[in-house]
Every structure is written in C-alpha cells, then in structure tokens.
Amino acid sequence: MNPxxxxxxxxxxxxxxxxxEVVRGVSFAVGEGRALALIGESGSGxxxxxxxxxxxxxxxxxxxxGSITVRGREITGLREREFxxxxxxxxxxxxxxxxSSLNPVRSIGAQALEAAALVPGTRSRAQxxxxxxxxxxxxxxxxxxxxxxxxxxxxSGGQLQRVLIxxxxxxxxxxxxxxxxxxxxxxxxxxxILDLLDELRRELGxxxxxxxxxxxxxxxxxxxxxxxxxxxxxxxxPTDSVFTAPRSPYTRALQADVPGLNPDRFAxxxxxxxERHPAAGAxxxxxxxxxxxxxxxxxxxxxxxxxxxxxxPRGRTHALVGESGSGxxxAARALLGLETMDAGTLDVGGVxxxxxxxxxxxxxxxxxxxxxxxxxxSLDPRFTVGRIVREPLDLYRVGDRxxxxxxxxxxxxxxxxxxxxxxxxxxxxxxxxxQRVAIARALALQPDVLVLxxxxxxxxxxxxAGILEVLATLxxxxxxxxxxxxxxxxxxxxxxxxxxxxxxxxxxxxGSVEEVFAVPREEYTRALIxxxxxxxxxxxxx
Amino acid sequence: MSAAATETTAxxxxxxxxxxxxxARRYGSFALRRTGQALVVIxxxxxxxxxxxxxxxxxxxxxxxxxxxxxxxxxxKAQIRAFHGLDRPVLVQLLVxxxxxxxxxxxxxxxxxxxxxxxxxxxxxxTLALAVTALAxxxxxxxxxxxxxRLLPEGPLNSLVRSLPAAFLSTPNFLIGLVLIQVLAVNLGxxxxxxxxxxxxxxxxxxxxxxxxSAQIAQVFxxxxxxxxxxxxxxxxxxxxxxxxxxxxxxxxRPSLLPTVTVVGLVLGEVLGGSLIxxxxxxxxxxxxxxxxxxxxxxxxxxxxxxxxxxxxxxMVNLVIDLLYPLLDPRLRVGKESR
Numbered sequence: 001m002n003p004x005x006x007x008x009x010x011x012x013x014x015x016x017x018x019x020x021e022v023v024r025g026v027s028f029a030v031g032e033g034r035a036l037a038l039i040g041e042s043g044s045g046x047x048x049x050x051x052x053x054x055x056x057x058x059x060x061x062x063x064x065x066g067s068i069t070v071r072g073r074e075i076t077g078l079r080e081r082e083f084x085x086x087x088x089x090x091x092x093x094x095x096x097x098x099x100s101s102l103n104p105v106r107s108i109g110a111q112a113l114e115a116a117a118l119v120p121g122t123r124s125r126a127q128x129x130x131x132x133x134x135x136x137x138x139x140x141x142x143x144x145x146x147x148x149x150x151x152x153x154x155x156s157g158g159q160l161q162r163v164l165i166x167x168x169x170x171x172x173x174x175x176x177x178x179x180x181x182x183x184x185x186x187x188x189x190x191x192x193i194l195d196l197l198d199e200l201r202r203e204l205g206x207x208x209x210x211x212x213x214x215x216x217x218x219x220x221x222x223x224x225x226x227x228x229x230x231x232x233x234x235x236x237x238p239t240d241s242v243f244t245a246p247r248s249p250y251t252r253a254l255q256a257d258v259p260g261l262n263p264d265r266f267a268x269x270x271x272x273x274x275e276r277h278p279a280a281g282a283x284x285x286x287x288x289x290x291x292x293x294x295x296x297x298x299x300x301x302x303x304x305x306x307x308x309x310x311x312x313p314r315g316r317t318h319a320l321v322g323e324s325g326s327g328x329x330x331a332a333r334a335l336l337g338l339e340t341m342d343a344g345t346l347d348v349g350g351v352x353x354x355x356x357x358x359x360x361x362x363x364x365x366x367x368x369x370x371x372x373x374x375x376x377x378s379l380d381p382r383f384t385v386g387r388i389v390r391e392p393l394d395l396y397r398v399g400d401r402x403x404x405x406x407x408x409x410x411x412x413x414x415x416x417x418x419x420x421x422x423x424x425x426x427x428x429x430x431x432x433x434x435q436r437v438a439i440a441r442a443l444a445l446q447p448d449v450l451v452l453x454x455x456x457x458x459x460x461x462x463x464x465a466g467i468l469e470v471l472a473t474l475x476x477x478x479x480x481x482x483x484x485x486x487x488x489x490x491x492x493x494x495x496x497x498x499x500x501x502x503x504x505x506x507x508x509x510x511g512s513v514e515e516v517f518a519v520p521r522e523e524y525t526r527a528l529i530x531x532x533x534x535x536x537x538x539x540x541x542x
Numbered sequence: 543m544s545a546a547a548t549e550t551t552a553x554x555x556x557x558x559x560x561x562x563x564x565x566a567r568r569y570g571s572f573a574l575r576r577t578g579q580a581l582v583v584i585x586x587x588x589x590x591x592x593x594x595x596x597x598x599x600x601x602x603x604x605x606x607x608x609x610x611x612x613x614x615x616x617x618x619k620a621q622i623r624a625f626h627g628l629d630r631p632v633l634v635q636l637l638v639x640x641x642x643x644x645x646x647x648x649x650x651x652x653x654x655x656x657x658x659x660x661x662x663x664x665x666x667x668x669t670l671a672l673a674v675t676a677l678a679x680x681x682x683x684x685x686x687x688x689x690x691x692r693l694l695p696e697g698p699l700n701s702l703v704r705s706l707p708a709a710f711l712s713t714p715n716f717l718i719g720l721v722l723i724q725v726l727a728v729n730l731g732x733x734x735x736x737x738x739x740x741x742x743x744x745x746x747x748x749x750x751x752x753x754x755x756s757a758q759i760a761q762v763f764x765x766x767x768x769x770x771x772x773x774x775x776x777x778x779x780x781x782x783x784x785x786x787x788x789x790x791x792x793x794x795x796r797p798s799l800l801p802t803v804t805v806v807g808l809v810l811g812e813v814l815g816g817s818l819i820x821x822x823x824x825x826x827x828x829x830x831x832x833x834x835x836x837x838x839x840x841x842x843x844x845x846x847x848x849x850x851x852x853x854x855x856x857x858m859v860n861l862v863i864d865l866l867y868p869l870l871d872p873r874l875r876v877g878k879e880s881r
Contacts, residue, residue: 054781088783100774105796105871111779114792118783151872167782 006069007032007175007207008053013066015048015057015231022048024231025066028224030175033201035208037222037239039215039254041460042431045231046211050177053209054093055083071174088118092173092206094197096180098160102152108163109148112136112170119171135166139196157324158189162196169200176200179211186323187487187531194221213460215258216490216532219243227251257465259490260532265465266472266494273476277315284347285449285481286312291334291344293327293505303505304330307344310500310510314448315475317482319496319513321489321528327505328485332451335483336370337361349448366396369442373454375434379426385412386422389440396445411440414477415470432463436470443474449481456491468495490532493517501525565875573865580861585640587853588846592639595842596632603628603652605840626652639846649843653835658847661832668739669828673817675748676755680813681806683752684759688798691764692771692790704764710757715816719750719823738826747824751816755809762805766798773797799870807863814852 006029015023023045030036038046051057052064055075068076070090075083095101103111109132116128136144139162152160161181168176178197182190198221201208212218218225218239225242227235227250235248246252256262293305305327312318320328333339335346337355346353348368354360369392372378379388389411393404412422415436426434435455442450452471456464472495474480486492492499493513500510501524509522520526603626606612607619614622623629627638642649648658687703694700726732726746733742770776771794779793780786818830829848836844868875 056777056781084783084785086783087781091781093778093781095774095778097774101778103775103779103793103797104873106793107872114779114784115782153873164778171783 006030007034007071008209009067009069009072010049010053011067011069013049013052013064013068015045015052015065016063017061022231023052026226026228026231026233028226028233028236030207030209032174032207033205034224035198035201035210035222037210037212037218037225038228039212039218039225040228041213041254041462043230044228046213046228047179048231049228050179050209050211054087054091054177056093088115088168088173089120089171090174092168092171092176094161094165094168094176094178094181097184098157098164099152099184101164102160104152106151107148108150108152108155112148112163112167115167115170131170132166135170136163138169138200139163139166140192141166156189157185158192161185161189161193165193165196165200169204169206172204173206175207175209177209177211180213181210182217183212183214187489188323188527190217191531197221215243215254215461216260227254254462257461259461259464259488259494263490263493266468269469269472269476270497273315273472276476277479283314284311285314285316285349286310286318286335286483287345287347288331288335289345289347291331291341291346293330293334293339293341305334305341306505308500308502308505308507309344310498310507312449312481312483312498314481315479316498317475317484317496319484319486319492319499320502321486321492321499322502323487325504326502328502329453330505331502332370332453332483332485335451336368337364366445367447368449368451369445369447370451370453371435371438371442371455374458375426375431375438376458378438379434381426384423384425385417385429385437388426388437389444392441392444398445407444407446408440411443412437414443414474415440430463431459432466435459435463435467439467439470439474446478447480449483451483451485453485454487455484457486457488464491471495488532489528493532501528569868569875572868576861576864580857583857584850584854587857588640588643588850589636591846591849591853592636593632595846596635598840626650643850648847651836651841651844653839653841653844658843661844662829662847662851665827665829665832668826669817669821669830671744672748672751672820672826672828673813675744676751676817676820677806677810677813679748679752680756680759680809683756684763684802687756687760688763688767688802689790692767692794693787707757707760707764710753711761713754715750715754715819716823718753719747719820722746722750723823735825738824743824743826747820747826750823751813751820755812755816758809758812759802759805763798763802766801767794770794770797796870800867803863803866803870807860810856810859814855 008030010029011027013023013026014021022043026045026049028036028038038049040046048057048062052062053068057064064076066076067074070086075086078086102108112132112135113125113128116122116131119128119131122128122131132148133144136147141147141159141162147155147159147163155163165176165181176197181197182193185193194217197208197210200206210218210222222239224237225235225239226233227242227248229250234250235242235246242251243255246255256265259265288311289309290307291305291309292303292307295302295304308327308331310318310320320331322328330339334341335348335353337353340355348364351360351364353364383391386405386408389408390404393399393407398404398407409419409422412419417433417436417440421429421433426437429437435458439450439455450471455471456467459467468491471482475482482496484492484496496513498510498512499516501508501516501522503524509516509520509525516525517529520529603622607614607622620629627635630638639649646659648662650656651658651661654661687706690703691700694703723735723746727735733740733746735743737743738747767790771790776789776793779789784792817828818833820826821828821830822834829851832844833848835841836848
C-alpha cells in the first residue's frame with residue numbers, strides 16, 4: 001500500500017510505563033475501508049498500541065515515542081486541545097466489555113444524545129434525536145426508541161455492544177479501533193457483531209484496527225495481520241499468507257494452539273487412554289435423569305433446567321455446551337449438591353446426590369471435585385500454593401501431616417508445576433499456573449470425577465492448550481471422569497467424547513462428538529458449530 | 543452536591559408511559575414500606591431510651607423528697623410522686639408516656655417544672671441553625687475538594703487537595719473552634735463573641751463543626767470519583783470526544799454520589815454530637831445546653847425528649863437517603879423490567 005494514502009500510519013512506536021518498555025518499535029498502516037488485526041496474547045502490548053493511537057494511556061504514566069499519523073497528519077505531538085476534535089469524529093473506539101462501557105446510572109438515550117451533541121452542526125435537539133435513531137437503526141437495533149429509553153442493565157451484552165458501535169459511528173469516524181470487541185460475548189452473538197463491523201467497513205469505508213487474542217477471529221475478519229509478542233512484531237502481512245505459510249516459530253506455535261484450527265490435537269492422548277483403560281466407558285460414572293429447576297422471584301420465573309438428562313461413562317469426558325443462561329452452570333451445581341432440583345435424580349458412582357444430607361455430600365465431594373472458571377478469584381490470595389493444595393486433605397483429615405505433604409507434592413507434579421512454586425502465593429503466579437494449582441487442589445483427594453467449569457475460558461490460547469493437555473494426560477493416567485462445561489465448541493471437539501447442547505435450560509441435542517459435529521440435527525447446534533471461527537482452513541476474507 | 547448538573551441532557555422518555563407508571567407505583571409502595579419501618583425504629587428508640595432511663599437509679603424529685611431538710615410529709619411526697627406518675631409500675635409509666643408523646647405532650651421537667659416541649663422548642667432554632675449550616679458547609683467543602691481532586695492536573699496542588707481531608711480529620715474540633723475565635727473574633731473582629739446567635743457567629747461555629755465532618759464526606763467522595771474514573775465507561779466517553787471536565791460532571795459525578803450520600807447519613811450523628819461541644823465553645827444556648835443541664839440533674843423527661851428527638855432526626859435523614867438511592871441509580875429501582 002502507498003503509505004501516503006494510509007488512514008492510520010504507525011511508525012516505530014515505543015511505549016514504556018516507567019522503566020518497562022511494553023511496545024518496542026512497532027510499525028503498521030491501516031487503509032480506508034481495510035481491516036488490520038493486531039494479534040497477541042495478554043501482555044503482548046496490543047491494547048497499549050490501541051490506547052496510544054487513541055491517546056487513552058493516561059497522561060503521566062506512559063511515555064510514547066515514534067510516529068502516529070492519521071490521514072497524513074502527525075498526531076503524537078498534538079496538544080490535548082488539538083487532539084480533542086479527532087476523538088470520536090475521526091478515531092472511533094469500540095471497547096472490549098460492553099457491560100461496563102456505558103454509564104450504568106444514565107439512560108442509553110441520555111448518553112447517545114450527549115454523543116450526538118459533539119457532532120458539529122447538530123444544533124437542535126430534534127437533529128440530535130434523528131441522528132441517534134438512525135445510528136441505532138444502522139447497527140441493527142429494531143426498536144431504537146425503546147433502546148434509548150432503557151438503562152444499560154436492561155439490555156443484553158450483544159445489544160449493548162451494538163449501542164456502543166452505534167455511538168462510535170454516530171459522528172462518522174474514518175477509523176474504528178475495536179479492542180477485543182467480542183471477547184465478552186456469547187459465540188453466536190460474537191459472529192453477529194463481527195458481521196456488523198465488516199458491513200460498516202464495506203458500506204461506510206471505515207478502516208478497522210482490530211485488537212484480538214483470537215487468531216481465528218483475525219483469520220476470518222482481517223485483510224492484514226500483525227502478530228505481536230512481548231511488544232515486538234513477530235510477523236506481519238496479508239492474512240492469507242500469514243496463516244497459510246507462517247514464517248515465525250511464534251506464529252506457528254500460536255496457530256497450533258487454536259482449537260478451531262486443530263481438532264485432532266489430543267487424539268493421540270485419547271487413543272492411549274482407550275488402550276490403557278479398555279474396560280472404562282462400559283459402566284456409568286454419572287447418571288443424571290430428568291432434572292428440572294425453576295428460579296422464582298416476585299417479578300418472574302426463570303426456567304434454568306427443564307427435564308435435562310445425560311450420562312458420563314467412567315473415564316470419559318462429557319461436555320455440557322451452551323451460551324450464558326443455557327443452564328449449564330446450574331446443572332454442574334446440581335451435580336455438586338449445591339442446588340436443590342425441583343425434579344429428577346443425579347447419581348454419582350451409583351450413589352444419589354442428596355443436597356439435604358450434609359454428611360452424604362461430604363462423602364460425595366471426596367469423589368467429586370470442581371475446577372472453577374476464573375483462577376484469579378478461586379484461590380485464596382493469603383495461602384501459599386502448598387497450603388492451597390493441601391487444604392482438602394486437611395479438611396478430610398487424610399493420613400498424617402507427612403502423608404498430606406507427599407500427596408500435595410504428587411498433585412503439583414501431576415499438573416507439572418515446578419516444586420519451587422510451592423511456597424509462592426497466587427499473586428506471584430500467572431493465570432495458567434494458577435489454574436494448574438486449582439486442578440492440583442481438585443486432584444489432591446484423588447477423586448473419580450472432576451467438574452471442569454469453563455476451566456480455560458479466562459486464559460490465552462497457548463496457556464489453554466497446556467491446561468487441556470495436562471487434563472487429557474491425567475485422564476489417560478488416572479482414568480478420571482470429566483464433566484466439561486464450555487461455550488467453546490472448538491475446545492469441545494478437541495477434548496470431549498460426548499456432549500449435550502443446552503439452550504434456555506432444555507436439551508437441544510446430545511450424542512457423541514463425532515456424530516454431532518458431522519451431522520448436527522438441530523439448527524441451533526449448526527449455528528454454534530459454524531461460529532467456531534475459521535474452522536475450514538483459513539483466510540475466509542479476500 | 544448538584545445532582546441536577548449531571549442530567550442536563552436527560553434522556554427522552556415520552557414513550558412507555560405504562561412502564562413508567564408501573565415503576566412509579568413500585569417506588570410508591572417502596573417509599574411507604576420504608577417510612578413505616580422508620581416509624582417503627584423511632585418507636586423502638588423511645589421505648590429503649592425510656593427503659594434505660596428508668597433503670598438508672600435516682601432522679602431529682604426523689605433526691606429532693608428524701609432530703610430531710612425539706613421536711614415533706616409522707617402524704618405530700620406521695621402527692622408529688624403521683625403528679626409525676628412515679629408511683630405506678632414502669633410499664634404503665636411507659637405506656638402513659640408513649641401515649642402522651644403521641645399527642646405531643648412531652649411532660650414536665652423534674653428540675654425546672656417547665657414543660658419539656660417548651661424548653662426544647664426554645665433551644666431548637668439555635669441548634670437547627672448550627673447543624674443545618676454545618677452540614678451544608680460540610681457538603682459544600684467536600685464537593686469542592688472532590689471535584690478539585692479530579693479536575694486539577696496531577697501535581698503538587700492536586701496532592702495538597704487530596705491530603706486536606708486527612709489533615710481536617712486529625713484536627714480536634716475544639717482546636718479549630720478556638721483558633722477561629724482567636725483569629726476571626728479577637729484579632730480580626732469579624733464577629734462578636736457577645737452575640738453568639740448572630741448570623742456571622744453561627745457561620746463561624748458551623749464552620750468549626752463542618753471541617754472534620756466534611757473531611758469524612760470528602761474522603762468517600764474522592765475515592766468514589768477515583769473509582770468511577772477507572773471504569774470503562776469513563777474511558778469510552780473520553781474516546782467519543784467528550785472534554786475531560788464534562789466526563790467528570792456527566793459520567794463520574796452521579797455514580798459517585800451513592801456512597802457519598804450514604805456517608806452523609808452516617809456523619810449526621812457526628813454533626814448532632816459535635817453541636818453540643820461547639821455550642822459550649824461558642825456560648826450558644828441550644829439543645830446541647832439543655833441536654834447538658836438535664837444530664838447533670840438527671841432530669842429524665844428532658845433527657846428522654848432530647849434523645850428521642852435526635853434519634854428521630856437521624857432516622858428521618860437516613861430515610862430520605864434510602865429514598866434517594868433508587869433515584870440516583872436505576873439499577874436499584876425495585877423490580878427489573880424484562881429485557
């Protein structure tokens with residue numbers, strides 16, 4: 001591309017926070033109507049670059065060097081007063097988490113009118129209202145007046161992200177910087193939002209700088225990609241060539257860890273498992289029959305589960321798949337005896353789960369442990385790693401002190417955590433290390449069943465691949481039974497034997513993973529499967 | 543604080559009148575319920591204070607009657623006791639006293655024989671003027687400090703503003719009062735010590751009381767503003783091209799008011815308690831003086847009335863604050879509408 005025609009040109013950008021340099025000599029350019037994706041894992045500097053372009057780094061702490069030009073005009077040296085007219089009107093911003101990106105105490109309409117008032121030439125209130133209504137309609141919100149009268153907490157995540165995109169395009173910007181615009185959304189909604197961004201780019205000729213950790217999203221949506229690691233560019237170029245023939249080892253590794261691109265990643269481990277435990281799979285470890293649960297408030301009733309049944313053979317993995325509100329977490333809580341069902345039975349190892357019998361529950365949990373979604377909140381920050389892993393053994397008074405220490409050491413080794421981390425506290429660990437600690441804690445009692453509640457959804461893809469490999473290896477070696485809760489069908493295809501698809505508390509479809517993926521019977525399942533981005537090879541865009 | 547300033551471009555809300563009416567009805571029943579609860583709390587406070595005062599041995603009348611120098615006959619003693627209702631069981635006294643209080647009769651002082659209502663009624667205007675002025679000043683001061691902490695660029699001046707609340711808080715009330723008297727009255731002659739009820743004197747006394755109280759409000763307000771400034775919506779509003787000052791006024795102010803209003807309710811006790819000390823320093827004849835005399839003479843009816851009065855004020859202000867929450871934050875409006 002001819003640099004002079006570039007909408008946004010970044011040249012040798014350096015950003016440091018104090019002595020720490022987080023962006024080191026990054027250069028790229030985005031043209032009119034083009035989409036460029038900055039790809040990287042957490043800490044790669046991709047969000048810092050976006051904030052440097054938008055000047056949202058906070059004045060004092062960050063130091064920015066290098067050149068950023070917008071339509072040929074250098075903006076790094078501009079004073080705040082000179083930069084202000086560029087905000088919104090030339091450079092639009094679509095944030096990551098729509099749930100927290102609108103002011104919760106003000107109506108959508110109030111915030112939209114405020115944004116409209118910043119557009120030059122909108123003197124009258126009627127003009128502003130018309131602008132707001134047309135922007136809301138433009139992003140596919142059918143009842144703009146109702147949306148405008150709503151407060152943020154009354155709308156869904158997808159609706160809020162549409163509102164935010166509407167507010168961003170309202171002043172007619174030339175470039176949209178979208179910082180992980182879909183990572184907080186359900187997969188099917190994710191597709192719709194990405195489609196919307198594509199559409200705006202095509203029809204309004206807006207350039208898009210897409211920040212994402214999701215290689216598959218970048219592969220499907222961007223013309224060009226820039227792969228970042230530790231603040232430096234590892235690889236850059238047209239999407240097709242980067243994905244079909246990655247030159248740098250980092251890009252190759254990153255690509256190998258994307259579940260959607262590598263469905264057979266754990267096939268070898270699972271084949272070995274089947275050889276070692278040939279008898280497993282014959283009898284049922286978990287048998288859930290017809291469970292139903294309705295939550296009632298004074299205002300309304302929510303049916304969380306309606307006549308849901310599934311079984312898990314011993315030593316196998318069953319996946320509960322669904323979007324938020326599908327009831328998958330309620331089912332997991334029921335299995336742990338944390339939730340009383342209105343109807344139905346749950347058997348674990350031939351024993352019925354009875355939430356009203358504390359003693360039976362205590363016995364149950366010796367055999368059934370859980371790994372939670374978020375390793376940043378599920379570990380006590382005051383405990384050392386060793387104590388966290390030992391705690392269940394202390395609670396169940398397993399053996400003497402030495403035996404407990406030995407068992408904890410075994411569990412830490414099983415999840416491949418180095419011995420030296422034993423005396424650290426969670427604050428000193430990375431997300432992946434923390435999740436390994438959580439798995440080790442669940443393993444300590446040597447349970448038969450692990451409930452894995454979205455165990456990798458808070459982690460980067462390479463870290464996710466490592467955790468999944470640990471789990472697959474443990475199943476091979478110990479014959480563990482997994483209930484795997486996930487919204488990510490790409491991971492489910494790699495990792496699970498059977499699955500149940502839930503939607504609004506009802507079973508949509510169930511069966512073996514091979515069958516369901518090969519011939520999904522239900523429309524909803526097809527939608528979920530096709531929302532695994534870039535699953536048929538790469539480079540969907542031209 | 544000017545909550546109104548945040549909503550200059552209030553959203554369009556002509557449509558959906560039925561939903562609005564439903565919300566209003568829900569708010570009405572919520573307000574009614576809270577008011578009922580508040581009245582119960584006041585009644586319980588009355589009972590509790592009455593029982594505690596009854597349990598304390600001694601009262602001025604018994605002291606007088608039992609003094610042999612006064613030489614009352616047994617008959618006279620019984621008559622006087624009966625006049626004050628002291629001859630009946632405590633529970634009956636409580637019911638009678640509660641019934642009288644409901645009719646607005648607070649009884650007669652045991653030491654001065656004046657009606658309690660009149661004694662307190664005379665003292666209230668002075669105390670009310672002091673307390674209301676003090677609270678208003680405290681809120682004003684806290685608002686100014688909070689806004690400055692956000693609007694001033696990072697630097698020594700901003701740090702100074704942020705450290706003021708801690709300094710205010712650690713300075714004792716009487717010291718501030720004495721310094722203000724020395725500087726403003728004695729050295730500068732801005733107000734007169736012999737006219738303690740004049741507007742200027744009231745203002746200075748209120749300032750004495752307001753400074754430590756404002757510090758507590760300001761600390762919460764500044765923290766709340768800092769927290770909302772770190773929220774995503776503040777960054778997004780900035781990215782849309784809203785000038786930073788507007789971001790503070792339109793986006794940060796109202797979410798920060800919730801914890802701030804809560805603390806205003808809590809520091810009210812301090813304002814009421816602090817007014818006793820302040821009245822003494824500035825020689826004002828207010829409720830504080832009445833209470834002080836009643837305590838030293840164990841004048842039960844006066845104490846009862848004074849304590850219940852401050853409990854009522856406290857409960858009422860907190861009731862108002864409770865009723866404000868749903869207006870400040872739509873998420874607290876009872877009952878969610880469907881998506």
